[in-house]
Amino acid sequence: MEMNNKRKNCRPRKISRRGFIQGTALGLASLAIPVGSAxxxxxxxxxxxxxxxxxxxxxxxxxxxxxxxxxxRYGRDLTIKTTNAEPGVLFGYGLDLSRxxxxxxxxxxxxxxNNQSRDPQIHWxxxxxxxxxxxxxxxxEGSDKxxxxxxxxEDGFFYMPVQxxxxxxxxxxxxxxxxxxxxxxxxxxxIDYNWCIGCRYCxxxxxxxxxxFNWGHPRIARSELNTETHYLGNRPRxxxxxxxxxxxxxxxxxxxxxxxxxxxxxxxxxxxxxxxLDPDSEIRYIIENKRVFRLKEDLNTFPKFYxxxxx
Amino acid sequence: MxxxxxxxxxxxxxxxxxxxxxxAWLGFLSIFIVLGIAAYVQQVNRGMIExxxxxxxxxxxxxxNFTFLVGVAAAAxxxxxxxxxxxxxxxxxxxxxxxxxxxxxxxxxxxxxxxxMGRPERVWHLLPIVGAMNFxxxxxxxxxxxxxxxxxxxxxxxxxxxxxxxxxxxxxxxIIKPLIIISIPWAISIHTVTxxxxxxxxxxxxxxxxxxxxxxxxxxxxxxxALMLIIFQIIxxxxxxxxxxxAIHKIGELIAYAMGVNLFLFAAEFFKEFYSxxxxxxxxxxxxxGLHGHANLVPWMWPALLFNxxxxxxxxxxxxxxxxxxxxxxxxxxITGVYIEKGMGLIVPGFIPGTLGEIYEYTPTMLxxxxxxxxxxxxxxxxxxxxxxxxxxxxxELRFVSEASEKTE
Amino acid sequence: xxxRPILILAFLVVTGGFFGSAIADDGIPxxxxxxxxxxxxxxxxxxxxxxxxxxHERRELSFHSEIDESFNHAKEQRWCxxxxxxxxxxxxxxxxxxxxxFEESYFLxxxxxxxxxxxxxxGVHGKRTGEWNGKRTYRLCVHCHNPHSPRFxxxxxxxxxxxPNEIQHRKLxxxxxxxxxxxxxx
Numbered sequence: 050m051e052m053n054n055k056r057k058n059c060r061p062r063k064i065s066r067r068g069f070i071q072g073t074a075l076g077l078a079s080l081a082i083p084v085g086s087a088x089x090x091x092x093x094x095x096x097x098x099x100x101x102x103x104x105x106x107x108x109x110x111x112x113x114x115x116x117x118x119x120x121x122r123y124g125r126d127l128t129i130k131t132t133n134a135e136p137g138v139l140f141g142y143g144l145d146l147s148r149x150x151x152x153x154x155x156x157x158x159x160x161x162x163n164n165q166s167r168d169p170q171i172h173w174x175x176x177x178x179x180x181x182x183x184x185x186x187x188x189x190e191g192s193d194k195x196x197x198x199x200x201x202x203e204d205g206f207f208y209m210p211v212q213x214x215x216x217x218x219x220x221x222x223x224x225x226x227x228x229x230x231x232x233x234x235x236x237x238x239x240i241d242y243n244w245c246i247g248c249r250y251c252x253x254x255x256x257x258x259x260x261x262f263n264w265g266h267p268r269i270a271r272s273e274l275n276t277e278t279h280y281l282g283n284r285p286r287x288x289x290x291x292x293x294x295x296x297x298x299x300x301x302x303x304x305x306x307x308x309x310x311x312x313x314x315x316x317x318x319x320x321x322x323x324x325x326l327d328p329d330s331e332i333r334y335i336i337e338n339k340r341v342f343r344l345k346e347d348l349n350t351f352p353k354f355y356x357x358x359x360x
Numbered sequence: 361m362x363x364x365x366x367x368x369x370x371x372x373x374x375x376x377x378x379x380x381x382x383x384a385w386l387g388f389l390s391i392f393i394v395l396g397i398a399a400y401v402q403q404v405n406r407g408m409i410e411x412x413x414x415x416x417x418x419x420x421x422x423x424x425n426f427t428f429l430v431g432v433a434a435a436a437x438x439x440x441x442x443x444x445x446x447x448x449x450x451x452x453x454x455x456x457x458x459x460x461x462x463x464x465x466x467x468x469x470x471x472x473x474x475x476x477m478g479r480p481e482r483v484w485h486l487l488p489i490v491g492a493m494n495f496x497x498x499x500x501x502x503x504x505x506x507x508x509x510x511x512x513x514x515x516x517x518x519x520x521x522x523x524x525x526x527x528x529x530x531x532x533x534x535i536i537k538p539l540i541i542i543s544i545p546w547a548i549s550i551h552t553v554t555x556x557x558x559x560x561x562x563x564x565x566x567x568x569x570x571x572x573x574x575x576x577x578x579x580x581x582x583x584x585x586a587l588m589l590i591i592f593q594i595i596x597x598x599x600x601x602x603x604x605x606x607a608i609h610k611i612g613e614l615i616a617y618a619m620g621v622n623l624f625l626f627a628a629e630f631f632k633e634f635y636s637x638x639x640x641x642x643x644x645x646x647x648x649x650g651l652h653g654h655a656n657l658v659p660w661m662w663p664a665l666l667f668n669x670x671x672x673x674x675x676x677x678x679x680x681x682x683x684x685x686x687x688x689x690x691x692x693x694x695i696t697g698v699y700i701e702k703g704m705g706l707i708v709p710g711f712i713p714g715t716l717g718e719i720y721e722y723t724p725t726m727l728x729x730x731x732x733x734x735x736x737x738x739x740x741x742x743x744x745x746x747x748x749x750x751x752x753x754x755x756x757e758l759r760f761v762s763e764a765s766e767k768t769e
Numbered sequence: 770x771x772x773r774p775i776l777i778l779a780f781l782v783v784t785g786g787f788f789g790s791a792i793a794d795d796g797i798p799x800x801x802x803x804x805x806x807x808x809x810x811x812x813x814x815x816x817x818x819x820x821x822x823x824x825h826e827r828r829e830l831s832f833h834s835e836i837d838e839s840f841n842h843a844k845e846q847r848w849c850x851x852x853x854x855x856x857x858x859x860x861x862x863x864x865x866x867x868x869x870x871f872e873e874s875y876f877l878x879x880x881x882x883x884x885x886x887x888x889x890x891x892g893v894h895g896k897r898t899g900e901w902n903g904k905r906t907y908r909l910c911v912h913c914h915n916p917h918s919p920r921f922x923x924x925x926x927x928x929x930x931x932x933p934n935e936i937q938h939r940k941l942x943x944x945x946x947x948x949x950x951x952x953x954x955x
Binding site: 169189192194211225229247248250253257260261265288290 | 419485491557651
């Protein structure tokens, strides 16, 4: 494989002058201050409280408004859950590096489940390809995210998917100036997309490159919208806010909590998930019986995402 | 009450009336301001996808300029210390213009933060009580406090002094002395907190070095005063204000010391990274030699270093710093050098290589440059207005009216 | 397909020695698995093999030639009737001669692959779907590994992400929004 070819000089395109003028005109129009009664929801959205400061009635009202907005935007009805964390649950994740073949099924199952923007493209999972032998995963610079052979695994390479590590000591939460991101009692680090100001300090703080910013207006084909959503999880986002993996909070929370989408799609069964507080859980078995490590342990972030070797 | 309106009118008249050069200057700035606003509207409309920032390099030109300007603002203290504490007369007379520069720089900082926000309309979420300020955990919350506090302190001091002078009254040292005393550590704090903002991120080894805050302050004490030296010479030209050469040369000498410290700290950092040669060397290598064939900043960093070293000697030697050419050359070299080093040279390598090893070479788009120039032009206009108002008060040409003053006439 | 958990709870309650657990009376757990992935019409094997005399001699097969050709599972040491039961072809047999149904073929595989069997029972080897805290579906070894050639086959990877400079503002109509390479996952 030609390594030199992999990293081309990434220089962004310049905008054309005409596009610039068009955009300016459109932008001026969009800046018009909403005054009519039809725009009442714009003001409601503007003055919306922080999610954790809303009482149940306020949450209900907000969700009703949002469901209406989303159905207008996508032409489909969707539901927004606010399921709380279950007591006695602390989610943990295991990823078997001896099994992962780098097929990227998880990347796109995640996109589908979590309503990531298709254009501009947003992926929550990055799969890194490392050359076997010489150096270990500390050599991140030697890894490649853009590999594209006909078949994987490629001889002489191994793969490491990276997503939000759901740190017990999350640097992103500390960084956020508005408390728009926080760690829930079940250990999931979530974002209130309606409270985030888009300063991206959390992205600078995250040691795992897990956070994504909506650089443009996110777009999803109507037919592909996942209508089963959670307020803190996969509900559609808007421009200018940060998002990231939430362990599929809309699936995993509740009485019949399901596995995250990436776990279920993985064709080699490399992805494991469960309750760290349950001694009989799969994740506990892994931690107790396998060789596990956590990414960048030296930073004391205490991820709840364990890489392991089953063999 | 009548006098407040009258004085308000006097202020506006003073700001809006000028000769053709004044209008030409304002017109010149307005072009860039209007372009900047148009570009910003485009950015709001389409999102920050119009910038070259991406998830891999999530801060860029805006934050670089912000960082540089925090340094400029902090440098007002360089004049305040000798002026008020040691009562060094020549500097005391011009300290007001330093404070006004600090005010301008902070306003520009705030503008750079605003244009960098994905959701500027939610800026109120940052506030305590109405919002949910993450204080004291988030260093960004600290920065909001110290920057706005610094803005307030400098506004109060300079406008109080101007107000009293405009009424032909001596200002009361009892009132401003505590503020001046506070402003000194506060100036240090704005740059320290801004440094800590980057410094406290273990994810970014380039910033996660203890030398960062001291280096920030050392370099700020170079660029800020250098900018002031140039402005003082302009003031001397366009107004009747006499700025003593002794003050100018003293400031030049002080810049030399600050630059000496800055260069020493840089050398310490450079040595540590290259001699130990750990994986954390990568960003430094990227800056000065290029990394895996990516070397966009290399042609900027070496000249910046060269500029700083040259300026150090120009300021250090009495012969060159007391010569107008040597002095101004040194000022320009310092401003350029520090602008590169404390701007793009500080922010971008925090993200190169990225936390997952990816290298994305960031070069600002035209839109980012237009917005940036727009803010600089806006800052220049604000400072022009402040000077237009403050200079004649300082020289005694402009006075407010009051009951007492009308009686005497 | 595999998204639907197969409920054979009744079976477990009848055979289970412990309340609610998936442990059978022989101390070996039984699991929710989908039916074995037979080729269309191949099972029951007795359809053809009924009355056919068992020939233990290693030879080239004419009927199961495609398996014979691709066979690559310790092929020096092993042949068909080491795992397939000669007398009742609808069953498998362990080394000790115990008969094993195709629904429980993991007991057969587990004879040699003990550590993997152990991991599989713990839910650590292989794919699981369903509920992390409740009903979940395991897979038989043969759902992912061809028993006659068990090495996992390489796959075509899904497309790499766009590079940062390829992500730009584009004017798109609704029907031009790129579709996800993975369609329905629910």
